[in-house]
Amino acid sequence: MTTNEALIARLARIVGEGHVLTGATAAPYLTDWRGRFIGKALAVVRPEFPQQVADVVRLCVDHNIPIVPQGGNTGLCGGATPDQSGRAVILLTTRLNRVREIDTANDTMTVEAGCILQTVQERAQSVGRLFPLSLGAEGSCTIGGNLSTNAGGTGVLRYGNMRELTLGLEVVGADGQIWHGLRGLRKDNAGYDLRDLYVGSEGTLGIITAATIKLFPQPVARCTAMLALPGVDKAVALLSRARAGFGAALTGFELMAGACMRMVTRSYPHLRLPFEGPSADAPWFALLEISDSESEQHARERFEAVLGEAVECGEADDAVVAESITQSRALWHLRESITLAEAESGKSIKHDVSLAISRIAEFLAQTDAQLQERFPGIVNMTFGHLGDGNLHYNVGTSGRFTESDMVGHQAEIYALVHDAVSAMGGSISAEHGIGQLKVSELIRYKSDQEIKVMMLLKKALDPQCLLNPGKVLAAY
Structure with missing residues (x-):
């Protein structure tokens, strides 16, 4: 043997x-x-x-x-x-799939790392609670994966990302010892916060086997609307109006380039934009959702009042409010189909970046122009979670800028985009993690001191560099 x-x-x-x-x-x-x-x-x-x-x-x-x-x-x-x-x-981790405990008095659920996100959502709903993390891959991604990259999704604006949704962890370290940290406490300042260290570390510091996560009351009513917008600056103004008008009820605010929406309808003809005429050709669209704790009527009245003001002020050219759960799901399905439509449309280069919301319009105008000047014919396919400053700044091909062009210029495109993000104080990774794709990028854009501290942590917790080596940090 x-x-x-x-x-x-x-x-x-x-x-x-x-x-x-x-x-x-x-x-x-x-x-x-x-x-x-x-x-x-x-x-x-x-x-x-x-x-x-x-x-x-x-x-x-x-x-x-x-x-x-x-x-x-x-x-x-x-x-x-x-x-x-x-x-x-x-x-x-997929066999580690048990829901260990649901505590409705404490509004927590303890789940193992291999639980499918959608299963966790459904178990919360079965006891009248909400687990608000929502992603396009929720039918197949696992809680452990969500924790490893500190996943965000569409509800970060109101509920926060995975780190903020997690109270306690169970983790296997590189020494094979289990840290039993599944405490459902919202206040625990007894020493260093190990939970926050492991969340987002992509399995390089320890292997998460279970988590205690927060639950929330189910909203009484939800309202969803799609708006056609004349520009990104108007989208930022609309977000400010929505925050002022809806407060904590504003659950989601998604921004989508018109090119993305038209790519979706080309790839999937059964999906249609809810607009006709010039609004269907708008350069930008927004998808808004509020969750109301009072009543359907209260939610609807607030929604229509704020969106009506936005149209009157020129922040939006048109707005369509979903009349039913079916229509709401159809609007979200348009948004969630962008990634699949991109894959069907050919090769693309994806950037998962975050910026201060106040700089997003400037970033898009500047970076779009720089890309077109340097790589004529490149196609911008931007969408993302405007409410938390996270853009999926993706670029694709055309007859003038082919797949071979994209492969040949990939490093230059990454550098141009990430340089622009860094110059505006942003981050090159918002919710997808670093993995092995962005290891060299992390070293380029993080300060020497940040890299030094990260390396010290890695060496302390994984001295043989055996936990997911080559991810996040280069081997030491």
Whole structure:
């Protein structure tokens, strides 16, 4: 028996026969969602309990085997894909899928890392509560993955991102020990906040096996509207008006370039914009949602009053308010179909950036012009969560700027966009993480002191650099 065969046999004794995948059965876990990163692995292991995770980690560390945690494999930066060495073990968390506790008096739920986000949403709803994290991939992404990248989604404006939705964690460290930190406390200042350290670390400091998350009351009524806008500056003004008019009831404010919406309707002809005439060709669209705690009538009256003022003041050219849950879902479906339509339209370069909302119009005007000047024919396909300053600043191809052009100029395009973001005090990663895609970018845009502190943390918590190596930080 070879050394690798012996290791695989020991892994099987830990997690059970049939839960160690090799060869063709491991292949689906070796490629990221976008098909950009393809790796190799010694095996894929599927533990069912945290203690099995700890035992796998100890075995791998004893034999200097890298460990790559993976959940739903829906990430966009290659954070859950191994390298080409074939030495790594992929630790698949999908069998860690239990809802351990729901505490309605404390408004918390304790769930394991492999729980599908949509399942968590449904379990909360079954007890009259809301778990507000909402993403396009919610039917397949896992809570562990959401925690690893500090996922945001469409409800950050009101509820915050995953870090703000999490009260406690259970984590397996590189020493194979389990930190039992599943405390449902909203105030806990007893020492350093380890929870915030692990959330967003992409499995490079520890492997999250469970979390205690916040629940909220279900809103009595929701109202959704799509607006046709003449420009991004008007969208920023509309956001200020909506915040003043709706207060905490404003749940979502999405910004979408007209080019994105028309790409969606071309790719999926059964989906239609709710506008006719000039409004259907607007350069920008916004999708707003409020959640009201009083009544449907109260929500509707507030919504129509504020949106009516926006149209009268020229912040919007037209507005359509959903008349039913079905219409509301149809409006959101248009927004959520952008990423799939992009994939069908060919290669694109995706940027997940954040800026101060006050600088977004300036950033778009400046960066769009610079890209067109340097790469004539490049197509801008911008959309994102304007309410929290997060833009998915994506660019695609055309007859004048082909896929081969894009591949050849990819590094220049990234540099141009990220330089502009950095110059305006923004971040090159808002909610997708760093993964392996942006490792060199992180070093370029973070200060030396920030990188130094991050490296010290990594060395302290993962001295052999075996937890998701090559992600977030370059190997030390």
